[in-house]
Amino acid sequence: MLSNVISSQMDVHRRFGGVVPEVASRRHVERITDIIQEALDQADVTLDDLSAVAVTQGPGLVGALLIGVSAAKALSFSRGLPLVGVHHIAGHIYAAHLVKPLKFPLVALVVSGGHTELIYMPEHNRFERLGRTRDDAAGEAFDKVARVLGLPYPGGPEIDRLAQKASPVIDYPRAWLEPDSLDFSFSGLKSAVINDLHNRKQRGESWEPAEIAASFQASVVEVLVEKAMRAVKKTGVSHLVLAGGVSANQGLRQALTARCEQEGIEIYIPPLQLCTDNAAMIAAAGTYKYLEGRFSGFDMNAEPNMPLVE
Amino acid sequence: MITLAIDTSTLVLGVAVLDEERVLGEVTTNLKKNHSVRLMPTVVSLLQELDLSPADIGQVAVAAGPGSYTGVRIGFTTAKTLTWSRNIPMLSVSSLAVLAMNGIRFPGKVVPMFDARRNRAYTGCFRAKNGRMEAVIPERVGSVDRWLKELRGEGPLLFLGDDVARFRDSIVQTLGNQAHFGLPGENIPRASHLAWLAYRMYKEDPRSVIQAAPNYLQMTEAEAKWLKANGVNKDGSSAH
Ligand SMILES: [Zn+2]
Numbered sequence: 001m002l003s004n005v006i007s008s009q010m011d012v013h014r015r016f017g018g019v020v021p022e023v024a025s026r027r028h029v030e031r032i033t034d035i036i037q038e039a040l041d042q043a044d045v046t047l048d049d050l051s052a053v054a055v056t057q058g059p060g061l062v063g064a065l066l067i068g069v070s071a072a073k074a075l076s077f078s079r080g081l082p083l084v085g086v087h088h089i090a091g092h093i094y095a096a097h098l099v100k101p102l103k104f105p106l107v108a109l110v111v112s113g114g115h116t117e118l119i120y121m122p123e124h125n126r127f128e129r130l131g132r133t134r135d136d137a138a139g140e141a142f143d144k145v146a147r148v149l150g151l152p153y154p155g156g157p158e159i160d161r162l163a164q165k166a167s168p169v170i171d172y173p174r175a176w177l178e179p180d181s182l183d184f185s186f187s188g189l190k191s192a193v194i195n196d197l198h199n200r201k202q203r204g205e206s207w208e209p210a211e212i213a214a215s216f217q218a219s220v221v222e223v224l225v226e227k228a229m230r231a232v233k234k235t236g237v238s239h240l241v242l243a244g245g246v247s248a249n250q251g252l253r254q255a256l257t258a259r260c261e262q263e264g265i266e267i268y269i270p271p272l273q274l275c276t277d278n279a280a281m282i283a284a285a286g287t288y289k290y291l292e293g294r295f296s297g298f299d300m301n302a303e304p305n306m307p308l309v310e
Numbered sequence: 311m312i313t314l315a316i317d318t319s320t321l322v323l324g325v326a327v328l329d330e331e332r333v334l335g336e337v338t339t340n341l342k343k344n345h346s347v348r349l350m351p352t353v354v355s356l357l358q359e360l361d362l363s364p365a366d367i368g369q370v371a372v373a374a375g376p377g378s379y380t381g382v383r384i385g386f387t388t389a390k391t392l393t394w395s396r397n398i399p400m401l402s403v404s405s406l407a408v409l410a411m412n413g414i415r416f417p418g419k420v421v422p423m424f425d426a427r428r429n430r431a432y433t434g435c436f437r438a439k440n441g442r443m444e445a446v447i448p449e450r451v452g453s454v455d456r457w458l459k460e461l462r463g464e465g466p467l468l469f470l471g472d473d474v475a476r477f478r479d480s481i482v483q484t485l486g487n488q489a490h491f492g493l494p495g496e497n498i499p500r501a502s503h504l505a506w507l508a509y510r511m512y513k514e515d516p517r518s519v520i521q522a523a524p525n526y527l528q529m530t531e532a533e534a535k536w537l538k539a540n541g542v543n544k545d546g547s548s549a550h
Pocket of ligand 1: 088092112244245276277
């Protein structure tokens with residue numbers, strides 16, 4: 001990895017309490033070429049050194065995706081470079097590859113504000129979905145609980161920080177679903193926390209935010225770790241990738257690492273700056289599509305609901 | 311010098327190629343189809359047809375809005391990336407001014423309109439000056455009824471744009487025989503006009519600046535609400 005420039009809009013969106021798609025799209029147009037230039041400069045390469053252009057094709061906010069897709073197409077055309085459309089989740093999984101080459105077959109647990117998925121990869125570029133969330137993504141549950149606790153946006157890291165300061169004394173529910181299911185569900189847990197706080201308020205009881213955070217996080221982490229282990233056993237793999245924005249969560253990292261050590265599973269966790277959305281991971285995933293000669297045409301569209309499995 | 315022009319700010323997809331002041335080729339469609347899918351293939355096939363490669367393009371002109379936010383961004387991002395990656399000038403022209411060019415021979419003033427929903431329009435009032443269209447009443451987005459009242463007394467007016475049909479009854483009601491309407495071919499913006507305007511701009515000042523962002527003519531709803539809630543007027547002054 002030669003460079004990985006991220007132009008975060010967090011400061012712009014914080015005052016709105018969440019990402020506003022129109023604001024995000026406008027900002028992307030303003031920044032796009034400056035950011036590409038910065039990435040080239042930091043890598044100390046020029047456009048002549050490039051072999052291909054990879055871009056997130058989906059899923060995501062359509063207006064934001066369109067900026068990347070339009071820019072990538074224009075760059076591909078103007079410099080005669082192959083164009084490679086990449087799935088956002090594939091990118092997250094390949095973030096781990098930038099640190100340590102992936103070994104196959106593997107299982108990936110992808111957890112972010114938009115996704116909670118278990119993916120099986122028999123080899124490069126091949127994805128099979130083993131399970132996914134049936135309602136809220138784990139990151140979404142984190143954000144909602146954080147809001148109820150009055151924590152600033154984005155709430156995930158705040159909960160994680162608070163959770164380190166207390167023990168999980170409240171027994172919030174874990175949604176295991178059917179015995180053999182590798183799907184997830186976090187809306188029940190989210191409601192349980194919200195109801196618990198509501199009831200305490202009604203009774204005039206106070207609460208310790210760190211205890212709420214620790215208990216909520218323990219419930220999420222236990223389900224994530226347990227289901228990841230079930231997926232590993234079901235597929236018989238010995239490599240597990242943890243990816244996505246929520247993989248920055250210290251509680252989750254520690255629990256999953258400890259469990260993998262116990263079970264003799266090799267775990268791949270990208271460093272924090274590669275867990276959140278970034279372009280290096282898209283380049284990594286794009287490289288393997290490029291090597292297979294799977295290029296996109298100029299009629300490629302942004303796919304807000306792009307399926308991972310083609 | 312080859313100018314490539316791109317306009318995706320409305321339903322119309324326009325791509326034109328000019329060699330100085332000569333139109334070499336122009337593609338215009340007026341379809342409810344995805345600009346994102348069709349823009350780049352249209353550019354590629356037109357250039358191929360003309361035996362031109364990306365390296366032959368001397369500058370890129372883009373319609374900078376107002377119009378469909380998404381459409382404007384697709385054209386703008388494409389033009390911005392093309393020019394940045396080849397280190398050539400990018401010139402942007404108001405999408406309303408491009409449409410107004412269709413009425414440059416009209417002896418009165420020209421009023422281009424794009425529907426902005428809820429009986430609002432992106433519009434402005436233009437007059438021919440030195441061979442191009444100059445805004446005599448600044449571009450704006452707002453209530454069509456209020457706009458038409460404001461236009462009373464401006465003399466003969468030529469209304470241009472496919473969306474004008476939606477407001478035709480109110481226009482005639484408010485302005486009577488002062489209102490004139492465009493022919494079908496005059497109601498859609500021409501990328502060749504855009505290219506030519508950009509070429510003229512370049513001739514006048516070759517040190518043209520690459521503009522960072524399109525002109526949406528209005529801030530996002532989220533920002534407007536936030537400013538209102540925080541007691542700041544749109545121009546940054548305090549509301550209290
Ligand atoms: Zn992501």
